[in-house]
Amino acid sequence: MGQLIAVGKTNEIPDGEAKVITVNRKDIAVFFTDGSYFAIDDACPHAGASLAGGFVEDGEVTCPVHAWRFKLADGAWADNPRVKTGCYKTSVVGDVVFVEVP
Numbered sequence: 001m002g003q004l005i006a007v008g009k010t011n012e013i014p015d016g017e018a019k020v021i022t023v024n025r026k027d028i029a030v031f032f033t034d035g036s037y038f039a040i041d042d043a044c045p046h047a048g049a050s051l052a053g054g055f056v057e058d059g060e061v062t063c064p065v066h067a068w069r070f071k072l073a074d075g076a077w078a079d080n081p082r083v084k085t086g087c088y089k090t091s092v093v094g095d096v097v098f099v100e101v102p
């Protein structure tokens with residue numbers, strides 16, 4: 001099991017939006033959509049844009065710069081699932097959201 005990092009209170013992330021936390025000098029975007037929390041690396045694997053600012057729909061985030069789409073559940077690039085960005089487990093205890101990092 002990895003390290004549990006508190007992201008913040010559940011009401012800090014509106015539906016369809018994300019909050020960025022920095023863990024071990026890496027930015028992780030924590031999204032809330034469809035009643036669940038998802039965490040993937042914030043830096044887009046294409047050219048490094050912040051995925052937290054992307055459009056969220058149908059379990060995917062669309063990068064705001066060149067529109068690559070990533071599945072929030074596993075970090076896979078929608079157009080080529082062999083390419084994945086970092087993805088992390090989330091949990092909620094009480095009203096606090098946690099991310100598990102290695």
Ligand code: FES
Pocket residue numbers: 044045046047048049063064065066067068
């Ligand atoms: S930086 Fe994300 S698609 Fe280009």
